[in-house]
Amino acid sequence: MILRKKRVKPMRIQDITIIDDVKLKKAITAAALGNAMEWFDFGVYGFVAYALGQVFFPGANPGVQMIAALATFSVPFLVRPLGGLFFGRLGDKFGRQKVLSVTIIIMSASTFCIGLIPSYASIGMWAPMLLLAAKLAQGFSVGGEYSGAAIFVAEYSPDRKRGFLGSWLDFGSIAGFVLGAGFVVFISSIVGEHNFLEWGWRIPFFLAAPLGLIGIYLRNALEETPTFQQHIDTIDKDAKSSLQAPPKVSFREIAATQWKSLLSCVGLVIATNVTYYMLLTYMPSYLSHSLHYSENRGVLIIIAIMAGMLFVQPVIGLMSDRYGRKPFVICGSIGLFLFAIPCFIMINSGVIGLIFLGLLVLAVLLNAFTGVMASTLPAMFPTHIRYSALAISFNISILVAGLTPTLIAWIVEETQNLYMPAYYLMLVAVVGLLTGLYMKETANLPLKGAAPAAADKAEAKELLQEQYDNIEHRIEDIDNQIQQLEKKRQALAAQHPEIN
Structure with missing residues (x-):
């Protein structure tokens, strides 16, 4: 049998994808809004955990109530890998846009339903069970949400601007937190603490309905990403010439061929999201329960910190396009290791200015991770397995991060040591540092298995x-x-x- 070498044609200007600027802006807006919807719920849930503990677990003492409410937050992370596996396969087979339209429907509907659940006093054990069911539905849909949104933005972005444009995805996350927290404070201040515990806590969850409708409209109006469309066209061409369907790739094969990328993905996700949940989900409860601040006062501090993060986020993304992603992961990890204890010394000082400064330093270090994560993760995997590989590895590693609020609340309650969160962050910083040192630099490079992408013809040249x-x-x-x-x-x- 004579084997013929496949002739490789030289690259031409026609082989470089020119990104439509109008479509790019729509893609970023739709992806960021869906991500904001996801984190709006996480933000609201973290900021009303004390209220949910009293409504759904009234028989326990305050410490156990908070742990139980945060545990209900953490349990859905167990089903996120299943959601990642399910939606990842669909995303690689049918396209990113279709899957993202489905995930936002499930996510907004389940969030809205939380506001409808009667209290424990009304229906007994059915109340926490229904709460858990709604959170499990959220977890399943979110399993495909962030990964798909990050891929969608990355595949729509020019190579030289992927860091800046990708940073807007987590800008949406932080904005969702700010909106959720601000809405909680606004409703609580209007209706009063008693009415807020009675019925006011439900209102922020009802806001998921209009936000979800806007997100569904925007995502349904989008076209498929240029990168995935090229991939489909290539598959169709090859299938016609060989009369065979493209082979299915199992996760075992992905793990065998992409294990270095999978490990880098897991390390970066753990470092980013443990810090994320520590600062933005656990800290409101830490300030109110452990440090005995009023709920509104603690929330206002976190809101101010998150507002500052919004300004830093796109700056980090922009700088990563110039200096690379690795330096920010490495510097963020070193900073987290060195400043975790000093920051918690300031947070526990009782001085409002020092509390704010300690949280601000942690927030800026968090920005070093979030500013590059959405542009780094999709670039680790080739197009034909990108959604499956990223969704599964992302959601397996986020199991560790999702347990952070519950685990830290329990450790602090058991040890009565207020510096346990700092030690936890130092451990995570080591994971981040090792990841930053060994991960491949992806800035300004085409996505694996994709043609180079440019903003205009001059950049294409x-x-x-x-x-x-x-x-x-x-x-x-x-x-x-x-x-x-x-x-x-x-x-x-x-x-x-x-x-x-």
Whole structure:
């Protein structure tokens, strides 16, 4: 049998994808809004955990009530890998846009339903069971939400702007937190603490309905990403020529071929989201329960911190396009390790200015991770398995992060040591540092298995020239290696009488 070599055609300007600016803005808006919807619920849940504890677990003491409410927050993370596996397969087969339209429907509906659940006093054990069912539905849908949204933005972004544009996804996350927290404070201040515990806590969850409708409208109006569409066109062409369907890729095969990328993904997600949940979900309860601040006062501090994060977030993304993603992961991890204890010393000082400063330092360090995560993770995997690989690895690693509020609340309650959160963050910082050191740099490079993408034709020409220059450098390196090998050969041959 004669094997014919597949002829590789030289890259031309037509092979570089020019991104439509109007479609790009729509894609970022729709993805960020859906992500804001997801984190709006997480924000509301964290800020009303004390109220939910009294409504759904009234027989327990205050400490156990808070732990139980946060446990209900954490349990849905157990089903997120299942959601990631389910929606990841669908996303790689049918497209990113279709899956994201489904996840936002489930997410907004389940959040809205939390506000409808009667209290424990009305229906007994059915109340916490229904709460858990709604949270499990959320967890399943969220399993495909963030991964799909990050991929959607990454596949729509020009290579040179992927860090900046990807940072707006977590801008939506933080904005969702701010909206959720602000709404909780607003409703609580209007209706009073007694009425808030009676019925006012339900109102923030009802806001999920209009937000979800807007998100559904925006996502249904989107077109599929250029990268995935190219992938589908290639598959169709190959299938017609070979009369065979493309082979299915199992997670075992993904793990065997992409294990380095999977480990980098897991490490970055753990470092980012443990810090995220510690600061934005656990700290409101820490300030109110452990430090005995009024709920509104603690929430206002966190709101101010998150508002500051909104300004830092796109700046980190923009700088990562220039200096790379790795430096921010490494510096953020080192900073977290060095400043975790000093920050909690300030937080526990009782001085409002020092409390604010301690939380602000942690928030800026968190920005170092969130500013690059959405642009880094999708670039680790090739197009045909990107959704499946990222969704599964992301949601498996987020199991660790999702347990953070419950685990830390329990540890602090058992040990009565208010510095346990700092030690926990130091451990996570080590994971982040190792990840930053060993992960591959992806800034300004095309996505794996995809053609280069540019913002306009002038940038496409520059990318093409860079591609040619890179090929020339690689050929020069190979030529140098050949010369060195030839010298070694000659030196060895000179020692043998029968080899010239």
